[in-house]
Amino acid sequence: MASSFSTKLVFFACCFLLFTFSDKLVAGQSDKVQLNLYYESLCPGCQQFIINTLVEFFDSDLDTITDVNFVPFGNAELSDNQTIICQxxxxxxxxxxxxxxxxxxxxxxxxxxxxxxxxxxxxxxxxSSCFNGAADDINTCYNSDLSTKLMLGYANQTLSLNPEHEFVPWVTVNSGPLYDNFSELVSRVCNSYQGTAPLPTQCNSTALAERKGWSKLQVSYANEATNY
Structure with missing residues (x-):
């Protein structure tokens, strides 16, 4: 059973590596806006963005026009021997x-x-908090070569950004960086949508105006020394 599961994981990982590691889906594959989040797990601003900002995309109908893609590498460095050093x-x-x-x-x-x-x-x-002791699938992946392959794929995707990312969280909308204009995220997504589905209610002018008061995030700069 464990062997069968590992085989499936490797299969899905190969598909993931082949088709997901790009800043935008192949033209024509989806008419949704591609929102990519480049981040690292212990960056305070990344945590704030994930917990307090992205929630709106998943608790509303914004997901009908948006594909949110997570890229967990951030400001890590990749050594000559392919070792990842995290900030x-x-x-x-x-x-x-x-x-x-x-x-x-x-x-x-x-x-x-x-x-x-x-x-x-x-x-x-x-x-214990997120999986209630049932994290076998995640641990199997983490303890295998698969997790390293995934991280090297994310490293390649992040380090290939053009323009280069300056800090995290680094957000792109259809490949265009948002920089630190986080209050404009929803309006950028709404204005970028070219599909035929009705625009979500979050795209109306009143809802967009209310976001102008969103506070700035504490970003972590790529050129800052690692903490450890």
Whole structure:
């Protein structure tokens, strides 16, 4: 049974690596707006963005026009021997891997977000708080070569950004960086949508105006020294 599960994980990972590691889906594959979040697990601003900002995309009908893609690498560095060095230490590397395994194990974006949001809320006891002791699938992925392959794929995706990311959370909407204009996120998504589905209620002018008061996030800059 364990062998069969591992085989499935490797299969899905191959598909993931082949088709997901791009900043935008292949033209014509989806008319949804591609919202990519480049982040690292122990960055305070990333946690705030995931917990308090992204929730609106999953608790409303914004998901009808948006594909949210998580890229858990952030400001990590990749050494010549392909070792990943995380900005906030080994624990951040571990949680980045855990979240990479969540993404590849659960194809449903809402389920991915639910688990990732929980992990970011409970970084010290995520396993008992978020999985109720039933994290076998995630641990199997984490303890295998698959998690390393996933992280190297995310490293390639992040380090290939053009323009380069300056800090995290780094958000792109259809490949265009949002920079630190987080209050404009929903309006950027609404204005970028070219599909035929009705625009969500969150896209009306009143709702968009209310977001102008969103506070700035505490970003972590890519050129800052690692904490450990």
């Amino acid at each position: 906030h230490g080994e624990e951040e590397c571990k949680l980045n891997k855990i979240e990479a395994c969540i993404i590849t194990t659960y194809p449903d974006p809402k389920l991915q977000y639910s688990f990732i949001r929980c992990v970011e809320n409970y970084t010290e006891d995520w396993e």
